[in-house]
Amino acid sequence: MTSREEILHALSSVIDPELRRSIVELDMVRSVEIGENGVIDVTVSLTTPGCPVRGHFQKAVAEAVSGLEGVSHCNVYFDVLSEAQRASLQRKLGRASLPEGALAQVANILCIGSGKGGVGKSTLTANLAAALMVEGKRVGVLDADVWGYSIPRMYGLGSTRPPVSPQRKIIPLGAHGVSVMSIGFFVEEDAAVVWRGPMLHKALTQFLQDVDWGELDYLLIDLPPGTGDVSMTLAQLLPQAQFVIVTTPQPTAQKVARRAAQMAHKVSLEIAGVIENMSSFETPSGERFALFGEGGGRELADELDVPLLGSVPLTLPLREHADEGLPLVLDDPDDPAARAIHHVARGIIALTPLQLPALPLVEAPAGAGAPAGAPAPSPERKPAGMSLPMA
Ligand SMILES: Nc1ncnc2c1ncn2[C@@H]1O[C@H](COP(=O)(O)OP(=O)(O)OP(=O)(O)O)[C@@H](O)[C@H]1O
Numbered sequence: 119m120t121s122r123e124e125i126l127h128a129l130s131s132v133i134d135p136e137l138r139r140s141i142v143e144l145d146m147v148r149s150v151e152i153g154e155n156g157v158i159d160v161t162v163s164l165t166t167p168g169c170p171v172r173g174h175f176q177k178a179v180a181e182a183v184s185g186l187e188g189v190s191h192c193n194v195y196f197d198v199l200s201e202a203q204r205a206s207l208q209r210k211l212g213r214a215s216l217p218e219g220a221l222a223q224v225a226n227i228l229c230i231g232s233g234k235g236g237v238g239k240s241t242l243t244a245n246l247a248a249a250l251m252v253e254g255k256r257v258g259v260l261d262a263d264v265w266g267y268s269i270p271r272m273y274g275l276g277s278t279r280p281p282v283s284p285q286r287k288i289i290p291l292g293a294h295g296v297s298v299m300s301i302g303f304f305v306e307e308d309a310a311v312v313w314r315g316p317m318l319h320k321a322l323t324q325f326l327q328d329v330d331w332g333e334l335d336y337l338l339i340d341l342p343p344g345t346g347d348v349s350m351t352l353a354q355l356l357p358q359a360q361f362v363i364v365t366t367p368q369p370t371a372q373k374v375a376r377r378a379a380q381m382a383h384k385v386s387l388e389i390a391g392v393i394e395n396m397s398s399f400e401t402p403s404g405e406r407f408a409l410f411g412e413g414g415g416r417e418l419a420d421e422l423d424v425p426l427l428g429s430v431p432l433t434l435p436l437r438e439h440a441d442e443g444l445p446l447v448l449d450d451p452d453d454p455a456a457r458a459i460h461h462v463a464r465g466i467i468a469l470t471p472l473q474l475p476a477l478p479l480v481e482a483p484a485g486a487g488a489p490a491g492a493p494a495p496s497p498e499r500k501p502a503g504m505s506l507p508m509a
């Protein structure tokens with residue numbers, strides 16, 4: 119009868135077409151069971167539940183094993199890599215990673231992104247952080263929009279420089295109960311920031327490792343528009359982060375937002391959900407205006423198979439408060455936009471139920487699934503969303 123070793127040897131011919139390595143080398147073979155009458159059960163761990171190459175594995179694994187002596191049938195089962203295993207896989211693939219301990223006390227990292235500019239990412243990030251704080255969470259905001267930083271203004275923070283601790287860590291500024299860090303604190307007001315490539319990478323890495331966030335339930339990262347350098351770098355540095363996609367309701371915006379989703383997929387980040395912004399608003403007399411069309415958020419969420427976390431209407435106070443530096447959700451929680459953002463905050467809390475610290479960033483011992491010392495993957499910790507199945 120065929121041995122486990124022979125089966126693993128045969129499985130090493132099964133290549134993950136995206137990662138271009140064998141599933142054995144990638145530690146994706148979760149179990150091999152040799153049953154009676156030559157029936158073999160193989161379980162393969164996928165990187166994401168919606169893994170587009172599942173069908174390929176199904177066929178390739180069955181073929182590889184069925185050819186072995188004494189094998190009558192091969193059942194192929196699938197499960198999904200835990201976050202710890204996925205992070206370890208990403209490190210194995212030589213992706214960038216942060217030094218051990220950086221962000222270890224941050225439980226959830228959410229990158230707020232969009233395909234294009236001006237859809238309200240920063241306004242939503244600032245208000246969502248404040249709304250999470252109202253729900254009793256410890257929240258930080260990192261303004262990663264190195265070219266158009268706007269978070270300091272939205273929190274009423276001028277050009278104050280954050281203090282540095284005796285351990286030479288930068289301490290975020292506190293504003294309205296939220297810890298805030300922005301590239302805007304380190305450059306002259308309105309000075310053009312012309313960072314590109316390696317310099318940009320270095321600045322972001324430094325931000326992530328040199329800021330003393332302390333214990334946080336949520337770190338919200340306000341991304342620059344598009345799917346460029348910053349988003350890619352962050353995604354690689356933070357394999358445990360989840361993506362929240364902001365879109366406006368019209369179909370063209372949705373198409374652009376889909377590109378952000380494809381980028382998230384490319385770097386294997388989970389998409390936690392979609393927020394539709396600038397949805398229709400109602401006048402006090404009940405008249406509705408859908409300035410930017412309707413339904414785009416729902417359509418995008420359905421297409422990506424992730425939740426629509428909320429539809430935030432256009433309201434004048436949301437814009438005015440952003441300009442004045444006071445998150446609207448704190449000043450007038452009954453404003454329709456504020457109500458919608460509070461709803462999004464509660465949805466996010468429901469999707470990220472565990473208060474566990476994020477993965478310790480340590481190297482996995484060769485052959486081990488999860489990094490040493492990592493919390494055991496919890497069965498409750500289901501991925502909050504799915505990556506985009508590529509066409
Ligand atoms: N729901 C809304 N109602 C009213 N005004 C809004 C709403 N959402 C955003 N705005 C306003 O729209 C403008 C653009 O928003 P914001 O700066 O948040 O977008 P952004 O996606 O971060 O832009 P960029 O891509 O340039 O970073 C701001 O003036 C903001 O106050």
Ligand SMILES: [Mg+2]
Pocket residue numbers: 239240241263266268340341342
């Ligand atoms: Mg912005």
